[in-house]
Amino acid sequence: MQKIPLTLAKPGMTLAKPVTRPDGIAVAGAGSELSQGILDRFDSMGITHVVVEGEPVKLDGQPGTTSYDKRLERLDYLFRRFPDDKWMGQIKRLVDHYFRMKAAASAALAEAARAARAASQSEAAPEVDNTPKPKDA
Template identity: 80%
Template sequence: MQKIPLTLAKPGMILAKPVTRPDGIAVAAAGSELSQSILDRFDTMGVTHVVVEGEPVRLDGQPGGTSYDKRLERLDFLFRKFPDDKWMGQIKRLLDRYFRMKAAASAAVAEAAKAASQPEAAAEPAEKSPTKDA
């Protein structure tokens, strides 16, 4: 879930929180799928930000990468004030293990999708190469 400017919202995104006008009146419910007409309507109503579900969107407009890797990088910084606290150390280790597991799972899914998208012709030359050696 991430709060993003309306300019970065794209059709197909799902709202994580209701959208309200600046005067507080709700105009869309959480769980609604955004369409271009809804985004245009939000713009005319003065809505500036929406909270969407899913992986984070980079605020420079580029698609987000794996957020788990970014979170792993920040753990040392986030727990810097508690170097000797046994409980905070345990929480840090649990988060580290969790983010590593999720990052590995995301990488495996991406690799499987990449392998599935490649044509099967790439597998045929590998089968033919042993016959050349014989």
């Protein structure tokens, strides 16, 4: 199972855990298949993340000058002095999760921008009329 930002959820994915609104009310059960209508409804309810079955989204490789792997190595280095401290371990896990979510959100924005650019280019391309014209006699 994988927790992903709602922006990366696609129709056809299956929920691994129930989805609840920010006020705690359940709106979809585990095992539900996502559709575009459900995703739109989640967005309007303020739901930002969903847990889906499998790992359908690759979360590493955040765009920028530093790859996600290097950020993760740096995180290990920063917490090297606290291998047995349960509280520092919890903070490390939270920071790791934060970086993964930021990488996923950044990838979603980049994909949306790429799709918008491709759509605008296809609309801007003039259509050529290749139908034969009747000749006047």
